[in-house]
Amino acid sequence: MVLSFNHPELTLRCVLSARRAAPLSRILLVHNGSESRFVRSLQKDLPFVDQLVIPENQGYSGGVNAGLKLAFNASEWVLLLTNDCELQKFSQPTPLQNRIGIWAPQIEVRKTSRIDSLGGAFDPIRLQLTHCRSAAEWVNLPQPKWRYAPGTALWLHRQVFQETGGLETEFGTYWEDVDFSIRAQAMNWQIGLAPETVIHHGVGKTCQKHAHYTSWLYWRNQYLFCHKHTAPLRLARKAAGLFRLNRWLDWRLQWRLQQVRRGLRLAWRLDLPRLRYWLQVWQYPSQARNQLRQDIRTGSLTPQARNVTAVP
Numbered sequence: 001m002v003l004s005f006n007h008p009e010l011t012l013r014c015v016l017s018a019r020r021a022a023p024l025s026r027i028l029l030v031h032n033g034s035e036s037r038f039v040r041s042l043q044k045d046l047p048f049v050d051q052l053v054i055p056e057n058q059g060y061s062g063g064v065n066a067g068l069k070l071a072f073n074a075s076e077w078v079l080l081l082t083n084d085c086e087l088q089k090f091s092q093p094t095p096l097q098n099r100i101g102i103w104a105p106q107i108e109v110r111k112t113s114r115i116d117s118l119g120g121a122f123d124p125i126r127l128q129l130t131h132c133r134s135a136a137e138w139v140n141l142p143q144p145k146w147r148y149a150p151g152t153a154l155w156l157h158r159q160v161f162q163e164t165g166g167l168e169t170e171f172g173t174y175w176e177d178v179d180f181s182i183r184a185q186a187m188n189w190q191i192g193l194a195p196e197t198v199i200h201h202g203v204g205k206t207c208q209k210h211a212h213y214t215s216w217l218y219w220r221n222q223y224l225f226c227h228k229h230t231a232p233l234r235l236a237r238k239a240a241g242l243f244r245l246n247r248w249l250d251w252r253l254q255w256r257l258q259q260v261r262r263g264l265r266l267a268w269r270l271d272l273p274r275l276r277y278w279l280q281v282w283q284y285p286s287q288a289r290n291q292l293r294q295d296i297r298t299g300s301l302t303p304q305a306r307n308v309t310a311v312p
Helices: 008-021 036-045 059-071 135-139 158-164 176-186 211-229 231-239 243-270 272-283 285-298
Strands: 002-004 028-032 050-054 077-082 085-089 100-109 114-117 120-123 128-131 153-157 190-201
Touching (some): 036 050, 059 077, 100 158, 120 176, 153 158, 176 211
Antiparallel strands (some): 100 114
């Protein structure tokens, strides 16, 4: 299944690569709010592909859920690809065993063959994501329950999708794959590695120019994810009696979340073109506020931002 939003040249390249690597497999192309002219063009160029047209963009989560509901009617395993991928090697997972219902393929940076990810993990202390680049890194992760399969490309079993209810649409785009993996593992599903399936990925090709995706949604969803999944960790540490360590960890977590909330307020006031201030607030809050005050005095902000009198 290929999820597409505009960029017909990337979508065409992705679908044709899947056709070459898996000539006997059915391909479903999901147009997630793409412009009608792009849809018509791809329907003409790809008559051998099943195509689902969603009139309005539903975000990554909504588009994936709609496509998977249709794809699972024909197969118990589905390989999900975003349209900035190219399928180089194809190997379908074995029948469901040991409740391994999610497989993370080997994702390489396009034109370099450098491994970008072979699965990943969330660090609940630093509140950051890391990509594994070898099976050894994956096996040696200190906290296996925080593993995840990146949403760029992954194998998914029908039963996992049915039990979890699919991806959380609240996230839309970014962090929804981490949330899905954590929820699936909480239901006793396992994530495995599928290095036999190789994907070439043009990192950031579809949204690198849109600050709404690359900045706003990423940091907002990081806050939503941390608020949703890390609160039980703090309660567990308190129950274990690790009061001194817990106070330090709580302080670090609250400080991080405070920076995100501060950035959200600032970004809302400054509108999306000024998200660079928000990103500076995350790392250098005092310097960012000083720069903001200077820009307000010089009048270099948008009319909406010039009315800002109080900086969070």
